[in-house]
Amino acid sequence: MSLLIVGTVAFDGLETPFGVRESILGGSATYIGISAGYFVDKVNLVSVVGGDFPEADIELLKEKNIDTEGLQIIKEGKTFFWKGKYHNDMNSRDTLETQLNVLESFDPLIPENYKDCKYLMLGNLVPSIQLKVLEQLTQRPKLVAMDTMNLWMGATMDDLKKMLKRVDLLTINDEEARQLSEENNLIKAAEKIKTMGPSTLIIKKGEHGALLFGKEQEIFFTPALPLQEVVDPTGAGDTFAGGLMGHLSQTDDISFSNIKRALVYASTMASFCVQKFGPEALVGLSSEVIESRKNELLSLTDLS
Amino acid sequence: MSLLIVGTVAFDGLETPFGVRESILGGSATYIGISAGYFVDKVNLVSVVGGDFPEADIELLKEKNIDTEGLQIIKEGKTFFWKGKYHNDMNSRDTLETQLNVLESFDPLIPENYKDCKYLMLGNLVPSIQLKVLEQLTQRPKLVAMDTMNLWMGATMDDLKKMLKRVDLLTINDEEARQLSEENNLIKAAEKIKTMGPSTLIIKKGEHGALLFGKEQEIFFTPALPLQEVVDPTGAGDTFAGGLMGHLSQTDDISFSNIKRALVYASTMASFCVQKFGPEALVGLSSEVIESRKNELLSLTDLS
Numbered sequence: 001m002s003l004l005i006v007g008t009v010a011f012d013g014l015e016t017p018f019g020v021r022e023s024i025l026g027g028s029a030t031y032i033g034i035s036a037g038y039f040v041d042k043v044n045l046v047s048v049v050g051g052d053f054p055e056a057d058i059e060l061l062k063e064k065n066i067d068t069e070g071l072q073i074i075k076e077g078k079t080f081f082w083k084g085k086y087h088n089d090m091n092s093r094d095t096l097e098t099q100l101n102v103l104e105s106f107d108p109l110i111p112e113n114y115k116d117c118k119y120l121m122l123g124n125l126v127p128s129i130q131l132k133v134l135e136q137l138t139q140r141p142k143l144v145a146m147d148t149m150n151l152w153m154g155a156t157m158d159d160l161k162k163m164l165k166r167v168d169l170l171t172i173n174d175e176e177a178r179q180l181s182e183e184n185n186l187i188k189a190a191e192k193i194k195t196m197g198p199s200t201l202i203i204k205k206g207e208h209g210a211l212l213f214g215k216e217q218e219i220f221f222t223p224a225l226p227l228q229e230v231v232d233p234t235g236a237g238d239t240f241a242g243g244l245m246g247h248l249s250q251t252d253d254i255s256f257s258n259i260k261r262a263l264v265y266a267s268t269m270a271s272f273c274v275q276k277f278g279p280e281a282l283v284g285l286s287s288e289v290i291e292s293r294k295n296e297l298l299s300l301t302d303l304s
Numbered sequence: 305m306s307l308l309i310v311g312t313v314a315f316d317g318l319e320t321p322f323g324v325r326e327s328i329l330g331g332s333a334t335y336i337g338i339s340a341g342y343f344v345d346k347v348n349l350v351s352v353v354g355g356d357f358p359e360a361d362i363e364l365l366k367e368k369n370i371d372t373e374g375l376q377i378i379k380e381g382k383t384f385f386w387k388g389k390y391h392n393d394m395n396s397r398d399t400l401e402t403q404l405n406v407l408e409s410f411d412p413l414i415p416e417n418y419k420d421c422k423y424l425m426l427g428n429l430v431p432s433i434q435l436k437v438l439e440q441l442t443q444r445p446k447l448v449a450m451d452t453m454n455l456w457m458g459a460t461m462d463d464l465k466k467m468l469k470r471v472d473l474l475t476i477n478d479e480e481a482r483q484l485s486e487e488n489n490l491i492k493a494a495e496k497i498k499t500m501g502p503s504t505l506i507i508k509k510g511e512h513g514a515l516l517f518g519k520e521q522e523i524f525f526t527p528a529l530p531l532q533e534v535v536d537p538t539g540a541g542d543t544f545a546g547g548l549m550g551h552l553s554q555t556d557d558i559s560f561s562n563i564k565r566a567l568v569y570a571s572t573m574a575s576f577c578v579q580k581f582g583p584e585a586l587v588g589l590s591s592e593v594i595e596s597r598k599n600e601l602l603s604l605t606d607l608s
Binding site for chain 2: 089184209226300
């Protein structure tokens with residue numbers, strides 16, 4: 001079932017207690033795409049990079065089942081760059097540098113053969129660009145999902161609210177859910193956010209797992225797998241979204257019980273992501289390794 | 305199967321965003337005892353109160369299946385008093401006042417008919433008092449469990465280490481586990497703490513659930529039930545321990561798979577505790593209400 005992902009493809013500069021990387025492949029669409037590519041044969045990706053983006057990275061995306069027809073290359077421009085530093089507890093980070101570069105004037109052009117996508121995942125981006133994607137589609141997807149962040153809850157809040165009205169499923173982290181809803185309690189926050197548009201909501205709590213709120217007030221929870229070592233949390237939320245959308249489009253079933261299963265795959269994929277820098281731990285996986293890790297995650301709450 | 309609980313019986317002064325209580329029934333043994341009393345017919349309690357402790361509160365404990373023969377009443381003394389204020393997020397609190405009163409010279413005298421207890425739960429207390437309890441027992445209990453806190457990781461660390469060598473099961477919260485082990489990662493912290501004595505360890509993460517680490521490196525996790533309103537978190541950790549020990553002594557089975565089930569009851573009981581001030585929400589429960597809440601908790605991670 002056709003899956004379209006729109007988000008950033010970037011270079012990241014990373015500092016964590018485990019090391020430093022000056023400039024490695026990153027971006028929301030990269031993580032979502034690589035993660036989803038383990039579930040479906042073809043992930044359509046729309047993003048933008050500069051002339052400095054290496055052919056090898058494009059090849060890597062292709063190898064991971066990502067169709068790059070929608071990846072614009074602005075030869076005279078530079079790829080979006082973000083640099084961040086994680087604190088010792090890995091739960092908080094500081095942004096050290098942001099160079100928007102080609103992202104500043106990004107106009108998401110959806111290739112003709114992507115326009116009838118059945119599953120759409122809008123990675124974290126300026127809400128006005130997310131809106132532009134929806135406007136180009138020839139039919140309403142079966143499921144529109146989006147991720148967002150606190151950065152868009154200020155000056156671009158009106159656009160964000162417009163977007164929320166048009167999505168079925170929102171993924172957001174706990175702090176952002178509190179900010180968006182102005183509710184400290186996550187159940188109340190979820191109820192309020194659902195009145196803003198999305199009928200299904202996933203609140204990501206990082207190492208504390210993720211909560212799924214369904215249309216009929218159902219709640220489901222998946223823990224995050226406890227790990228001996230978390231090397232770099234960058235991209236974990238996007239990898240999570242990739243596992244979620246990958247499973248949903250693979251099975252073409254958006255019932256609540258299947259979204260629950262997708263949440264488990266989402267958490268499974270995120271658990272790989274954080275074990276190495278950037279998408280490094282993600283690229284060498286197999287279905288067998290993913291299933292085995294998923295079973296490990298399920299055994300964590302298995303009473304039998 | 306005989307269950308002995310040693311801990312504090314106290315008056316608490318509480319301030320939370322939901323209100324203020326000047327002085328209500330509290331203390332680790334109170335919460336553990338009331339919670340465990342839903343699982344066994346008789347909970348033996350050893351603690352100390354002053355002459356100011358009302359007969360009505362003793363009656364309340366008795367009604368909740370607690371045997372108060374071991375509750376020393378120092379007529380000329382005053383009951384231990386603690387006063388705390390919770391911040392808006394309910395995850396942190398300040399101690400505003402501590403009056404040790406009769407607790408200062410507490411000598412835990414174990415009644416003869418408690419000395420062959422099969423299950424022992426040492427609530428949070430100065431480690432030297434916890435040691436005095438063990439010395440009076442006529443046989444080694446089948447399971448010795450204890451709770452502790454950061455307060456004892458300074459000047460009384462030597463005593464705490466002596467105690468740890470003599471317990472089978474330790475319950476501790478995440479921050480305290482990090483402090484005790486000097487490891488930030490919880491899996492590494494758990495491994496290190498297990499080398500200090502307890503073969504089984506439960507790390508309590510409050511609203512983020514609890515992790516159980518078994519003898520054979522097994523890990524189990526139970527979430528905390530997401531609640532619309534948390535009114536007062538006081539005693540939640542002790543109520544958790546009460547559910548745990550109540551189920552274990554009721555079933556007289558300390559296999560890892562039964563400790564897993566006990567953890568679910570522990571989390572279930574804690575979910576009631578926080579919904580009202582003090583032990584108020586705990587006193588009016590029934591087995592049916594507890595089973596129903598437990599099933600709600602289990603459904604949170606039920607994929608079927």
